[in-house]
Amino acid sequence: MKVLRKLFVLLFVLAGLAATKSTAGTPEAKKTYKVLIIEGQNNHRNMTEGTAMMKGYLEETGLFSVDVVTSPKKGGDMSGFKPDFSKYDVLLTNYNGDPWPEATNEAFERFVQNGGGLVVVHAADNSFPKWEAYNKMIGIGGWEGRNEKSGPYVYFDEKKGKIVRDTTAGVGGSHGHQHEFVVKTRNASHPIMKGLPAEWLHQKDELYDRLRGPAENMTVLATAYSPVEQKGSGKNEPMLMTLQFGKGRIFHTTLGHENYSQKCVGFITTLQRGTEWVATGKVKQDVPKDFPTAAKGSARP
Numbered sequence: 188m189k190v191l192r193k194l195f196v197l198l199f200v201l202a203g204l205a206a207t208k209s210t211a212g213t214p215e216a217k218k219t220y221k222v223l224i225i226e227g228q229n230n231h232r233n234m235t236e237g238t239a240m241m242k243g244y245l246e247e248t249g250l251f252s253v254d255v256v257t258s259p260k261k262g263g264d265m266s267g268f269k270p271d272f273s274k275y276d277v278l279l280t281n282y283n284g285d286p287w288p289e290a291t292n293e294a295f296e297r298f299v300q301n302g303g304g305l306v307v308v309h310a311a312d313n314s315f316p317k318w319e320a321y322n323k324m325i326g327i328g329g330w331e332g333r334n335e336k337s338g339p340y341v342y343f344d345e346k347k348g349k350i351v352r353d354t355t356a357g358v359g360g361s362h363g364h365q366h367e368f369v370v371k372t373r374n375a376s377h378p379i380m381k382g383l384p385a386e387w388l389h390q391k392d393e394l395y396d397r398l399r400g401p402a403e404n405m406t407v408l409a410t411a412y413s414p415v416e417q418k419g420s421g422k423n424e425p426m427l428m429t430l431q432f433g434k435g436r437i438f439h440t441t442l443g444h445e446n447y448s449q450k451c452v453g454f455i456t457t458l459q460r461g462t463e464w465v466a467t468g469k470v471k472q473d474v475p476k477d478f479p480t481a482a483k484g485s486a487r488p
Contacts (some may be wrong), residue, residue, distance in 0.1 A: 196203035197439040220466040221277040222251045227268075229257025231310055233446050239282050240446065241308070244455050245462055248472060251277075261285055269294070276466050277304035280311040287316070300433030305467030306458070309443040313360065314399065324432045325439055327400035327425065329360015338400040343373060343410045343423035350407055359399040363418035365391050365444065367485025368411045369481060370426050370453060377429065378406050379438065379460045390451035393444040396420035404431040409457075427457055429464070436465040452478050452485040454475045 222245055226238045238255055245251040245264060256270045261284055267398050269291050272278060278298065287295075299305050312328040315321040316337065316410030323329060337359050339352040350373075371386050389411070396413040409425040413419030430437040442468050443449045456478060460470045479485040 190321065191198045217249055219250060220463075221254050221274065222253045222277045222279055222462065223268060223270065223272065223275040224253060224255045224279045225258070225270070226255065226281045226284060226376055228261050229310055230283055230313070231444065234281060236446055237308075237449055238248040240449050241279065241281070242457060244458055245279075248459050248463075250362055250459075250463055250466075250472075255413075258282065258284065272298040272303065275303070277306060277462055279306040279308065279462065280314075280474040281308050283310040283314045286315065292318060292320075299324060299437070301437035302434035304462070305432075305437040306462050306465060307437065308458070309393075309395075309441060312395075312439065312441065320432070323401050323403055324430060324435075324437055325400065326402050326405040326428055327359075328340050328439075329395060329398045330401075331360075333359030333399060335399070338402055340397060340399045340403050341405075341407070341425055342420075343407065345423060350403060357397070360395070361397045361420070362393040362395050363413060365393055366417055367391050367484060368394055368414075370409050370442075371410050371423070372409050375405060377406065377408055377421075378468075379427070379429070379457065380463050381455075381470065382474045383478065387453050387479040388481060388484040388487050389442060389453050389479070390484055391445075391447055392442055392448035392451075394424065395426075395440060395441040396421060396422065396424040398441070400423070405429070426459070436468065438462065438465050447486070450486040450488075452487060455487065 224238050242253045245253050258268050274292050307325050312325045313330045316331040316333050321385050335356040339354045344351045370389050372380050394413050406429045407425045410423040411426050413424050415421045426441050428439040442454050460472055463470050477485045
C-alpha cells in the first residue's frame with residue numbers, strides 16, 4: 188500500500204513538472220481592450236475616412252478590438268440611438284452633431300463615471316455645449332455658442348512657466364489658417380508623453396485656439412503656439428490633455444482635422460498611447476522610430 192502511495196505521489200509530481208515545462212517560455216497572451224468609435228454626424232467631410240483610419244491605427248497595436256456605431260444623419264430620428272456602452276472598455280468620440288436622447292447621455296455619463304475610458308478627437312469637443320457632464324469630461328471646447336459662461340480660456344504662459352485660466356469675456360473656439368506647427372510637451376513624465384521628443388512637428392492641421400470650458404481635473408500634456416500671422420490667438424494653446432471624471436480616465440486631442448492631419452505619426456502615436464492610458468492607466472507601447480522631430484515632420488502613407 189505504501190509503495191502504491193509513493194508511486195502515486197511520484198506520478199503527480201512528474202505530471203506537474205511536465206505541465207510547467209510545456210508552458211515555460213510561452214509568452215503571456217496580450218489582453219485586448221474593446222473600443223467603440225461613435226460617429227454619424229460631424230462638420231468635417233472626412234468623418235467616415237477618419238473613423239476608418241483611427242480604427243486601423245488602434246487595431247494595428249494588437250491592444251484593441253474596435254467597433255463603430257453610426258448615429259442617424261443630422262435632423263434624423265435620434266430616439267432609437269442607444270448604443271450599449273457597457274460592452275466596451277473605451278469610447279472614442281468622433282461625433283459632432285445633434286443632441287442624443289437623454290437615456291443615451293445618462294448611459295454615457297454612467298460609463299465614464301464608473302471607470303470607463305473616453306477618447307475625444309478634434310471636433311468632438313465642439314459637441315453638446317449645454318450638456319454639463321460632457322463639458323466636464325472634455326475640459327474645454329469650442330463653438331456652438333460657448334463663451335465666458337462656459338468657463339475660462341486655458342493656455343500656457345511661457346514667461347510664467349505655467350497654465351493660465353483666463354476668465355476674460357469672449358467667444359469660445361477659433362482657429363487660424365491650416366499649417367504645420369510644433370507641438371511642445373508640457374508634462375514629460377505622464378505615461379502618454381514619456382519618451383516623446385520635447386518638441387515635434389505636426390502635419391498640416393487646424394490649430395484650435397480660444398477653447399474654453401470647466402477645465403476641472405484637467406492636465407495639459409502638450410501645447411502649440413497659435414501664431415497671429417496665421418490668424419491665431421498668439422498664445423500657447425492646449426493640444427493634448429487628460430482628465431478625470433468620476434473613476435473614468437479621459438484623453439482629449441484637438442489634433443486630427445483632415446486625413447493628412449491624421450496621417451501624422453505624432454497624431455497616430457499619441458492616439459494609440461492615449462487610448463491605452465485611458466484603458467489601463469499605463470502605457471507600454473514603444474515610441475516608433477519614425478516619430479517626428481522638432482525640425483522634421485513624419486507621416487504614414
